[in-house]
Amino acid sequence: MTEQANTSMSSTAHNWTSDLAIDGNVGPDPDVCHCCSGTQNSLTSWWMVDMGKRFPVNQITVYSRRNDKDYQQLAGFQLFFSNDTMTFKLIGNNARRNSDTKHExxxxxxxxxxxxxQRPGVLTLCEVRVYEGECQIGHFGDECSQSCHCADDRPCDAVTGHCQSPICKTGWIGLACNKQCPQDTFGDKCTEKCFCAEGTCTNNHGICRGKCRSGYTGSHCNEVDIMKTQNQTVHIGSEHSATKIIGGAVGGSAAVIVVAVAVSIIIFRSRKRNSKDSKHDYATPEITAAQTGTEYDTLDNLNDNQGQSNNSYENERVSAF
Structure with missing residues (x-):
């Protein structure tokens, strides 16, 4: 029994207090040793011990007073366990062994x-000894019914399930290493991802039970399917190419139209400019008085001028000879 243990009873007879049942003295005669706990007669009499914290228990031995067959102050008692003071669980008597004053x-x-x-009537017991048990490796909790998954198959705490090893087995997480990896995760500390088409992968090795989701492949369904990705890329690229071709054709047509309009404008302006220049080239020049004199030449004047020119020529030729 632990040092933190505290005892109580439904009533006390003959100053046989509750703490005498855990004083280490097995009796067997309370009238002589004053080493037993006893209650008064009641419809239900009980004795209880609070061990201060939870323990895995696999054996309890209760010592009665001498000649209890005559007194019948412990016969047919029942044993209850609880983790609080409100709810008690009855423990069966299938593994009970009785020998004189000893009930195991x-x-x-x-x-x-x-x-x-507890039992009906008077309850007298001289000693209660509780033996701490151990859960099998990988188990903890009430009746060791819960499982822990510690790395290297190390044991976990029988009460809390906390592993002695610093990490859990592959595929498990939690303080007691009793939680499987969440959906679509696996491996150490559940850091790996899987993408199964149906359900999830095994929490330890990440194996999918069926096909992979679309776009994934591999034994863990976490590798990108390159072939499907390339096919999708080519398909999308073809659509883009078609769009570029159509866009290029439309853009080319628009460019041709713009060039044609520009050429037309240039030709139109050139022709207009040439037309203006032609009018100036063929216009009749104005005759001014400065160019012709104040009078027009007559035929007689021309003849006189011609005669003068001939005479001058003859004179120049005679002088030369």
């Missing part, structure tokens, strides 16, 4: 904090 009860490990012994 064994059972699979049960994690408990409170132990209660």
């Amino acid at each position: 009860l064994t059972f699979p490990s049960i994690v408990t904090r409170y132990i209660r012994i």
Whole structure:
């Protein structure tokens, strides 16, 4: 029994207080040793111990007073376990062994904090000894019914399930290493991803039970399917190419139209400019008085001028000879 253990009873007879049942003295005669706990006669009498914290328990031995067959102050008692003071679980008597003053009860490990012994009438017991049990490796909790998954198959705490190893087995997480990896994750600390078409992959090795989701391949369904990705890229690229061709054709047509309009404008302006220049080239020049004199030449004047020119020529020729 632990140092933190506290005892109580439904009533007290002859100053046989509840703490005498865990003083280490097995009796067997309370009238002589004053080493037993006893209650008054009641419809239901009980004795209880609070061990201070939860323990896995697999055996309890209860010592009665001498000649209890005559007194019948412990016969047919019942044993209850609880982790609070409100709800108690009755433990069966299938593994009970009785010999004189000794009643030995064994059972699979049960994690408990409170132990209660009760019977109708007077209850007298001289000693209660509780034996701490151990859960099998990989188990903890009430009746060791919960599982822990510690790395290297190390044991976990029988009460909390906390592993002695610093990490959990592959595929498990939590303080007690009793939670499988969430959906679509696996591996150490559940850091790997899988993409199964149906359900999820195994939490340890990440194996999908069926096909992979579209776009994924591999034994874990976490590798990108390159072939499908390329096919999708080519298909999308073809659509883009068609769009570019159509856009190029439309753009080319628009460019041709713009060039044609520009050429037309240039030709039109050139012709207009040439037309203006032609009018100036063929216009009749104005005759001014400065160019012709004040009078027009007559035929007589022309003849006189011609005669003068001939005479001058003759004179120049005679002089030369």
